[in-house]
Amino acid sequence: MTTKKILVVVLVVVVVLVSIVLIFAGGIVGFVFYQIGNSDAAEVARDFLRTNQKLKQDIGEVQEFGKFVTGNVSTSSGDGTATLNFKVVGQQKTVNASVELIYRNNRPWRVVQASYENEAGQTIDLLNPYESLNLIPRMAA
Secondary structure, eight states: HHHHHHHHHHHHHHHHHHHHHHHHHHHHHHHHHHHHHHHHHHHHHHHHHHHHHHHHHHHEEEEOOSSSSSSEEEEEEEEEEEEEEEEEEESOOOEEEEEEEEETTTTTEEEEEEEOOOSSSSSSSSSSSHHHHSSOOOOOO
């Protein structure tokens, strides 16, 4: 074999290996985005954003959400926390929103904090922090 043929074979092998690694990594990333976007926490967050009057006043009726939901969902022993970020497309504007949720004792997810960034770059709270205290289940004394 000539040096040129050996070089071509080595190059082909490297390209194939790099392609396999990229496909594998892309599959993992895609799976993670899919799991987060289709979680129960994401559904509760979307419902909250669709019905939030403060958000509707600024962007109009929510038409849809961006394809990718980013953030994290963590669950353990019947408790969980989630911080999710959405692109929210309204009738008038599109904004980026963030929603924090919790669940305790295997009860449904509850929104404890939500906000979005307006055109001026200001963070607008969508949930009064004092109201969110009522959303957290209290332990019996």
